[in-house]
Amino acid sequence: MSSHTTPDGPAGGPAAGPRRRLIRELLLVAGLFAVYKAGRMLSTDRTDEALRNAGRIWDAERTLHLPGEGAIQRLLLHGDALVHTANTYYAAVHFPATVLFLVWLYVRRPGHYLWARRVLAVLTGAALVLHLTFPLAPPRMLGAAHLVDTAQVYGPSVYRAAPATDTMANQFAAMPSLHFGWALMLALGMIAATRSRWRVLWLLHPLVTLLVVVGTANHYWLDAIVATVLLGGALLVVPRPRVRAGSLAVVRHLPRPQRAAGPLTPAAVREPSAESVGAGR
Template sequence: MNARTEPAEAEPATPARPPVVRELLLVAGLFLVYKFGRQLATGHTAEALRNAQDVWNAERWLRLPGEGAVQSLLLHGDVLARIANTYYATVHFPATLAFLVWLYLRRPAHYVWARRVLAAVTAAALVLHLAFPLAPPRMLAATGLVDTARVYGPSVYGPPSTDHLSNQFAAMPSLHFGWALMVAIGLIVATRSRWRWLWLLHPLLTLLVIVGTANHYWLDAVVAGALLGIALAVIHAPGRSATTAERGARRIVPAPADEQVLVGAAR
């Protein structure tokens, strides 16, 4: 039987890729708004420390494992602590940016979905940062945790009183974890490889790093995961048909019977 390759009749057209200049301006604008918003939450040292004590006590009441159990694994040697600090300082933004660029180039419909989800989670996080300033566990003496970035380096933060580039009292929710989890979920949804579930190692490793370096509490990651879950429930991912169209799927269909007869006669 002769066959020919032709686009499947039921397949939708490949989703249009958003204009790159508009997307660059949009992403840059969202980043600047977030950075400016974080600055509005600075200066609430006493309140942030009170909230930190409340979160620490709540975790003990909930019988969550102590953050120190993770940190103790890093303090066996300088190397592990420095690797964790470097991961915390350098992976967060580049990994998310690479994720968005790949989706933009290869899965445009999924890119729009992921960008909307990340924007929603980040906006909700900003509101919480303003309403509930929270000092990280490295600043709370009651935790007994070490500020691994200050002791072993590298550090992305200076003293809170002089650090004007970041808000160190924005521990809850953890966008490090929220973004990492979205990267993993986005790649799992947008790809079909049987190995795609390994992307979950990224948020898992991120969780161990943010807790082990004493930059976040367990509850910071729990709240980030909850916000992401709400965003994903409201902003639906593209269906399988969109994924197929993005991949330029084509299928082999049998040639019509009359064409097979003509081909046979020509031979």
């Protein structure tokens, strides 16, 4: 018996193309994320510089009359359940939500997927440059802030208590806040890719994320502001998706019916049909 099987079609069959594209996308996204994670670790031993920058950011916020991060944290500390929920949101929602967002776009809105993936790549790359050039300790490490490290006290925590011993995360990469930047892009991407009257509610995700990252003392207000500016730059650089005809996004561009008394257009001038001649019109 021959060991050869009958091919399903050219180049492995009709399903080979989509499978190759899916594998390529998975490898690309995983590779970009691995480069980002590896790059962040290059500034983990710059403790003194990160604390000095934290003092500068704290002073700058007071000069700008931004509200103190402690005001949000005091709201969370009203109950153990509330602060535990905020810590869980910080630890468990950020990355899975972004992955689900990209998967949904890949399956349902391929054009929007490419746009969102490119925007996130530009945003994350710009964030990595800032992480390396401007190491920043989060407010939970700044004595002048008088804030509680809620993750260590109430749990759960994604960081070790001593930043120098944390081999899985760079705790001096507070600016910009990619928790907030990715959440804001998720909301904008879903608003752009859907047509529900309730799609504006996607903005609740970045709003809750902002309150969580500030209230848990993981980020300053300026971290979110800088993330917003970088995202705005990425949106300007990356072209908007081209939506093909037939999708919900282009229904408004379909031609309107001709009015009976409207002016003739070149497209409306045709040879009279036999039926119209016979009708005497």
